[in-house]
Amino acid sequence: MSSAHAAHAAPAPASLADRRVVAICGAPNVGKSTFFNRLTGLRQKVANYPGITVEKRIGSIELPDGQAVDLIDLPGIVGLHPRSEDERISMDVLRGTSKTLPKPSAAILLLDSTTLEAQLRLVPEILGFGVPTLVVLNMADDLAARGGSVDEAVIEKQVGAPVALVSARLGTGMERVRDFLQGTLSPPPPVQLPVLNNIPAERQWAGTVAREASYHPPEPSLWGRRLDTIFLHPVGGPLFFLAVVVAVFQSIFTLAVPMMDTVEALIATSGGWLGAVLPDSILKGLLLDGIWGGVGSVVIFLPQILILFLFVGILEDSGYLARAAAIADRSMRSVGLEGRSFIPLLSAYACAVPAIMAARTVENQRDRLATIFIAPLTTCSARLPVYALLIAAFIPERPILGPFLGTRATVLLGLYAVGFLAACLTAFALKSTVLKSKPMPFMLPLPAYRLPTLRSLSYRLLDRSKIFLRRAGTVIMVATIVLWFLASVPYSNGSPPDIGDSLAGSIGKTIEPLVEPLGLNWKVAIGLITSLAAREVIVGTLGTIYGMETDEDSPALQDALRKDLSFGSAIALLLYFAFAMQCMSTVAIVRRETGGWRWPIAQFAYMLILAYVSGLAAYRIFG
Amino acid sequence: METLTDLAPGKTAVVTELRFGDADAVRLMEFGFVPGVSVSCQRRVPMGDLSVYQLDGFQITLRRETASRIVVRMRAEAEGSDHV
Numbered sequence: 001m002s003s004a005h006a007a008h009a010a011p012a013p014a015s016l017a018d019r020r021v022v023a024i025c026g027a028p029n030v031g032k033s034t035f036f037n038r039l040t041g042l043r044q045k046v047a048n049y050p051g052i053t054v055e056k057r058i059g060s061i062e063l064p065d066g067q068a069v070d071l072i073d074l075p076g077i078v079g080l081h082p083r084s085e086d087e088r089i090s091m092d093v094l095r096g097t098s099k100t101l102p103k104p105s106a107a108i109l110l111l112d113s114t115t116l117e118a119q120l121r122l123v124p125e126i127l128g129f130g131v132p133t134l135v136v137l138n139m140a141d142d143l144a145a146r147g148g149s150v151d152e153a154v155i156e157k158q159v160g161a162p163v164a165l166v167s168a169r170l171g172t173g174m175e176r177v178r179d180f181l182q183g184t185l186s187p188p189p190p191v192q193l194p195v196l197n198n199i200p201a202e203r204q205w206a207g208t209v210a211r212e213a214s215y216h217p218p219e220p221s222l223w224g225r226r227l228d229t230i231f232l233h234p235v236g237g238p239l240f241f242l243a244v245v246v247a248v249f250q251s252i253f254t255l256a257v258p259m260m261d262t263v264e265a266l267i268a269t270s271g272g273w274l275g276a277v278l279p280d281s282i283l284k285g286l287l288l289d290g291i292w293g294g295v296g297s298v299v300i301f302l303p304q305i306l307i308l309f310l311f312v313g314i315l316e317d318s319g320y321l322a323r324a325a326a327i328a329d330r331s332m333r334s335v336g337l338e339g340r341s342f343i344p345l346l347s348a349y350a351c352a353v354p355a356i357m358a359a360r361t362v363e364n365q366r367d368r369l370a371t372i373f374i375a376p377l378t379t380c381s382a383r384l385p386v387y388a389l390l391i392a393a394f395i396p397e398r399p400i401l402g403p404f405l406g407t408r409a410t411v412l413l414g415l416y417a418v419g420f421l422a423a424c425l426t427a428f429a430l431k432s433t434v435l436k437s438k439p440m441p442f443m444l445p446l447p448a449y450r451l452p453t454l455r456s457l458s459y460r461l462l463d464r465s466k467i468f469l470r471r472a473g474t475v476i477m478v479a480t481i482v483l484w485f486l487a488s489v490p491y492s493n494g495s496p497p498d499i500g501d502s503l504a505g506s507i508g509k510t511i512e513p514l515v516e517p518l519g520l521n522w523k524v525a526i527g528l529i530t531s532l533a534a535r536e537v538i539v540g541t542l543g544t545i546y547g548m549e550t551d552e553d554s555p556a557l558q559d560a561l562r563k564d565l566s567f568g569s570a571i572a573l574l575l576y577f578a579f580a581m582q583c584m585s586t587v588a589i590v591r592r593e594t595g596g597w598r599w600p601i602a603q604f605a606y607m608l609i610l611a612y613v614s615g616l617a618a619y620r621i622f623g
Numbered sequence: 624m625e626t627l628t629d630l631a632p633g634k635t636a637v638v639t640e641l642r643f644g645d646a647d648a649v650r651l652m653e654f655g656f657v658p659g660v661s662v663s664c665q666r667r668v669p670m671g672d673l674s675v676y677q678l679d680g681f682q683i684t685l686r687r688e689t690a691s692r693i694v695v696r697m698r699a700e701a702e703g704s705d706h707v
């Protein structure tokens with residue numbers, strides 16, 4: 001019955017073509033990623049599913065007998081009726097209809113043993129895919145700690161599939177998992193399972209299985225209740241939310257600075273070495289001014305991005321984020337959006353592209369369009385390097401609330417708030433005019449509070465670093481190299497031109513009149529064009545331009561900017577970046593998701609006008 | 624006819640009917656609101672009209688509008704806690 005057995009009987013050669021793929025699936029928050037990390041350790045990679053930017057995590061392990069197995073950490077599912085793109089991917093992989101992955105040769109279904117009655121329903125649904133499946137009852141430690149218990153041997157007989165009781169967090173019970181992967185676990189005889197697509201019958205069956213296995217649910221966690229009393233308190237809740245947000249933004253500046261200095265010093269030193277070692281040539285210029293100067297000035301912002309995601313990771317893993325969403329629900333409602341729009345918008349802090357994909361969760365077509373339309377106004381992480389550079393250059397750090405809140409964090413907070421506000425007002429305008437519609441049911445599960453583990457936080461940061469550095473090494477590097485060439489031609493008398501006379505310079509000067517009303521010059525104008533590829537490219541572009549201009553060791557970009565721009569024009573530039581849709585991937589994804597050019601063009605124009613007008617106003621006011 | 628909105632914090636009821644279209648009803652059931660399941664109201668969330676419910680050992684919040692379409696039968700405290 002089990003193809004795991006077949007594989008064991010005839011061990012496949014460890015060539016890449018016929019690697020075995022094992023899918024890890026289950027509801028959200030049952031510990032799939034923790035389990036995946038536990039099994040694969042550092043041998044994992046994050047990739048994007050082609051065409052769509054839902055992150056896919058694959059890790060490979062080698063079994064004691066030499067077989068290699070690829071594990072996939074699938075997005076959470078609540079049943080066989082996917083609503084979001086995430087859920088659809090999980091379904092595609094399990095069905096074997098995914099374009100990129102073969103049908104898995106085995107599956108591991110994770111259930112949260114602390115809410116077993118609610119979770120068992122997934123067993124017949126997943127077994128229905130006809131793949132050998134191990135049912136893992138996770139969170140064994142939590143179940144035991146709160147006085148619950150279950151007889152997993154009975155569950156195994158009742159569901160007709162091998163079962164393991166494990167704690168992914170502590171690593172207990174994992175031997176059985178390894179046995180399963182190796183194909184040495186003999187499955188119990190199959191049993192008659194409830195027919196699918198009848199959820200009440202499935203739930204009834206789950207109740208019976210739990211009863212047979214003498215399942216004792218754990219006592220509700222007392223301190224969880226107490227935390228809810230605080231976090232969902234009429235006054236305390238919103239105040240705490242605000243305090244959390246302030247703390248995050250303050251630390252983006254205070255905590256990150258020493259780390260950024262280190263990274264900057266590393267880049268400068270290595271650039272210096274390279275400069276000393278390499279013979280003078282065109283290539284040297286490309287390497288030093290183009291790549292070291294351009295890409296380097298973006299890479300410096302890695303610590304700040306990591307700090308943001310460290311906090312987000314803590315909030316998410318601890319279970320607080322769902323409470324924050326509950327508190328925020330009222331504001332969502334007042335702009336006419338349904339609750340489900342909240343989650344896509346929340347994920348737009350990282351990147352608008354997956355957020356726009358995630359808007360597929362929103363069934364109501366009109367709400368979905370509104371969500372797609374406003375997602376790029378939410379402050380994505382690509383804006384952070386731009387904000388951080390300009391703020392550090394133009395806003396002197398002064399305490400506002402003692403050590404807790406300084407001027408820089410306040411300005412950054414303000415920019416996030418401005419983006420959020422613009423998103424809300426836009427949604428309101430759309431929802432009360434062209435996209436009016438009826439409300440849909442709203443459900444928001446509140447996961448149990450858990451102490452985030454160092455392990456899972458470090459994996460998150462590792463993932464983020466890889467994604468950020470890959471971007472720096474591809475999109476940003478290519479944009480920087482192209483710019484460097486444009487800035488190095490035409491040669492006159494055998495030497496490169498002044499940057500102002502170069503091709504890049506003349507392009508910048510041609511469009512300078514357009515940005516002059518915002519107090520910006522032709523150098524920034526070049527950046528505004530290159531950053532259409534990706535927002536943070538402007539940082540690299542300015543790094544390259546100012547680096548080439550001075551010839552000598554590039555001065556801190558911040559100093560150069562301060563000399564070249566006024567305070568008012570810096571504010572104008574910040575607001576321009578807050579509002580403008582400087583991101584071709586977003587345009588492309590909106591076109592694909594809305595099935596035409598109408599929406600992306602409308603959105604691009606709207607955001608450009610918003611950006612230009614507010615930049616104009618800022619320059620008029622601040623001078 | 625009573626619905627989840629009539630359930631006071633600390634009280635328990637059994638789901639009897641979902642007054643939604645098919646697709647929405649399936650979604651609600653996938654999230655645990657299956658006819659026959661016991662649901663207790665944990666608390667009302669301030670600012671707005673969310674309430675926190677507990678069923679099958681986990682917590683979920685619903686808007687009033689959604690809760691008002693989940694028909695329930697109230698339970699006396701003494702009825703015990705086993706479900707379905």
Ligand SMILES: Nc1nc2c(ncn2[C@@H]2O[C@H](COP(=O)(O)OP(=O)(O)O)[C@@H](O)[C@H]2O)c(=O)[nH]1
Nearest residue numbers: 029030031032033034139142167168169317450
């Ligand atoms: N107590 C306990 N917590 C766990 C266990 N496995 C995962 N967690 C925690 O549950 C939360 C969700 O885990 P995660 O792996 O992100 O779940 P996913 O959404 O299924 O990928 C995290 O805070 C984990 O630390 C476990 O076996 N025991």
Ligand SMILES: [Mg+2]
Nearest residue numbers: 029032033034
């Ligand atoms: Mg996960």
